[in-house]
Amino acid sequence: xxxxxxxxxxxxxxxxxxxxxxxxxxxxxxxxxxxxxxxxxxxxxxxxxxxxxxxxxxxxxxxxxxxxxxxxxxxxxxxxxxxxxxxxxxxxxxxxxxxxxxxxxxxxxxxxxxxxxxxxxxxxxxxxxxxxxxxxxxxxxxxxxxxxxx
Numbered sequence: 001x002x003x004x005x006x007x008x009x010x011x012x013x014x015x016x017x018x019x020x021x022x023x024x025x026x027x028x029x030x031x032x033x034x035x036x037x038x039x040x041x042x043x044x045x046x047x048x049x050x051x052x053x054x055x056x057x058x059x060x061x062x063x064x065x066x067x068x069x070x071x072x073x074x075x076x077x078x079x080x081x082x083x084x085x086x087x088x089x090x091x092x093x094x095x096x097x098x099x100x101x102x103x104x105x106x107x108x109x110x111x112x113x114x115x116x117x118x119x120x121x122x123x124x125x126x127x128x129x130x131x132x133x134x135x136x137x138x139x140x141x142x143x144x145x146x147x148x149x150x
Contacts, residue, residue: 038098041147044122045071045093047106049086052114062111067138069106074099097147105142112136121145 049064069088070079073095080088088106095102104119117139118132131143 050116053112103144
């Protein structure tokens with residue numbers, strides 16, 4: 001009878017250790033999931049016109065004009081109509097990678113066949129995406145950058 005009692009007690013003790021070990025394992029595995037998977041980045045969106053033209057283009061020649069520049073960070077679109085100058089930029093913006101995507105599109109009228117309209121997306125000070133179109137007349141160019149890792 002004493003032998004039976006000891007084996008029953010040992011079985012209960014073993015069962016208790018298995019349950020305790022299982023609970024500790026589950027708690028430790030859930031700790032890693034609590035870390036923030038998103039990070040902040042410094043983003044700058046830029047559109048630039050390079051006029052081109054013959055090498056002897058006199059000062060005051062046509063330089064090209066922006067018609068519109070549209071940007072979108074996450075789900076927040078912004079459009080700027082008729083910006084002045086040949087370079088347009090957002091400046092540095094703090095963007096959390098939870099926004100998933102940033103994009104820029106530009107529309108301009110270029111004066112010469114070798115004029116260029118370029119859009120750039122800088123992430124943390126480095127060019128992440130760039131796209132360029134060459135031509136004269138009204139031209140469009142757009143690009144996007146995704147923070148999602150595929």
